Amino acid sequence: MTGAAQGLPHSAGIRIGTPAYRRVNLALFCAGFVTFVTLYDVQPLLPLFAREFNVVPAVASLPLSIATAALALGMLLAGTVSDSFGRRQLMTLALVLTSLLALATYFSHSFQSLLALRLVQGLVLAGVPSVAMAYLGEEMDAHSISSAMGLYISGNAVGGMTGRIGSAILCDHLPWQTAIAVIGIISLGLSLLFLRSLPPSANFHHRPFQLGYLFSSLYRQLRDPGLLCLYGLAFLCMGGFVSLYNYIGFRLLDAPYSLSQSSVSLIFLVYLLGSFSSGIVGSLINRFGRPFMIRVTLLVMLAGTLVTLASSLPLIVFGVGIFTCGFFSAHAIASSWVGRRARTGKAQASSLYLFCYYQGSSISGTLGGMFWQHLGWPGVACMIALLVVAAFGVATVLLRLPAAE
Structure with missing residues (x-):
């Protein structure tokens, strides 16, 4: 809940051109990139999964479908959880975990283990999209929020495109497990850059979790x-x-x-x-x-x-x-x-x-x-x-x- 909603003082929003604005843009571009590069890096590999695991195309699509289904379910709770846990903390945890799960894919040699990793990855990724939008809504100046949101969304698009193209190109030279692990290493570095760059919340106020x-x-x-x-x-x-x-x-x-x-x-x-x-x-x-x-x-x-x-x-x-x-x-x-x-x-x-x-x-x-x-x-x-x-x-x-x- 924002300070305005509680009748508490509201800190001035972050304005275009300030160092804090540039830090927010860098951090949330990284967040969008990591979210969608790790979510969609498996999409061009579905034919490869069908051949390697000897499954039909519908089953080969499950590494993507299971992750997006888990993401969908998690997003119903993410905003409410972030009210209690904190926006910056929840996003950081989600980004680091999805990077580590991508790294763990290096050790995945069965279709079942891949599906399990993707299920957890989808759940943890729910801690970014709606929470990032809430952070921007609370912390940015009214005249700066549109440009900041646009850069965040561009990070989503660039991450999704890079994940799809990058994993396919890497798989021409490396096993798919190694290709996804490489993406995980890059994502972990960007996650740490996110943590270092994103300013702490100034207008966030803790609210106890209320399921009702x-x-x-x-x-x-x-x-x-x-x-x-x-x-x-x-x-x-x-x-x-x-x-x-x-x-x-x-x-x-x-x-x-x-x-x-x-x-x-x-x-x-x-x-x-x-x-x-x-x-x-x-x-x-x-x-x-x-x-x-x-x-x-x-x-x-x-x-x-x-x-x-x-x-x-x-x-x-x-x-x-x-x-x-x-x-x-x-x-x-x-x-x-x-x-x-x-x-x-x-x-x-x-x-x-x-x-x-x-x-x-x-x-x-x-x-x-x-x-x-x-x-x-x-x-x-x-x-x-x-x-x-x-x-x-x-x-x-x-x-x-x-x-x-």
Whole structure:
């Protein structure tokens, strides 16, 4: 609970241009990078897991799906735990632990041990995303928070892209266990830099852990049909997005493309297009409105899915790029809409949104493997298209509700 909420003096926020501002930006860029490099470093390795452990693609996707499912569950508690434990302390613990777990992967020689490590890793990573946002909300000057949040999110994007591409390139030269351990060493160094750089909280005030308050707050958010629609959009869109990236690698490693692991991983460079599109969607909303833009972004996702059905490699990459731009834009619209829609408990509303977001990743990301196994890429594309069409239906319901804008 902030000092303002308790009637206590509130320290002046950290302003742009000050040494403290630069320290916060460096620290939270490192936090975002470590979180997403350790979460997504296994995604391009799913075909490798399928071969090495002799499992079907759906089962091979579990190292990612289990981690995101655990992250989703942990995020429901992370904000409340940080109220008692402290923002800086909880983030530091989470970053150091996920780095050590990545290092421990070096000793993982069975699929079961890998899944166990990834389960714990997902749980500990829950101590960063929502807590980092809470720290920025408490400590930054009102005019500085947007730029600081933007740099934190850029750390997320760069970390996710680096983890996906870096692990694949390393695996061309090293065993996958060693590749992930190398990422763990880098992450541990960045975690220590985070601890050294992040200023102690000045406006954080301890609040005893209250499980009853947590559940009552979550219940209030689930009573709003508009928020339920936004949570549905998060589940469906993220499910389609992760399914596409989980199984496009299987397709491109197979004939007639027969690309190398590192070549396939370069497709994650289209994330840069997604980051660009999410950056400009705000101005488009101001011009055309949320109802129009949410429909357009979902149609763009659907169009991208259909283009990936082409046999030409450049067209496949182009389709992935179109889909990625649509997804990042839709996610930017829906996630900001949650804050506008929630009247109280905005942090809990955002936590529920992220819970559904990562559950979509876990459930659909694994389900897509069954479509790949039996129907190939057309089956995966059909599943993704159905998820996007369902998202369009949910958006239609949302726009018919009072105060949808």
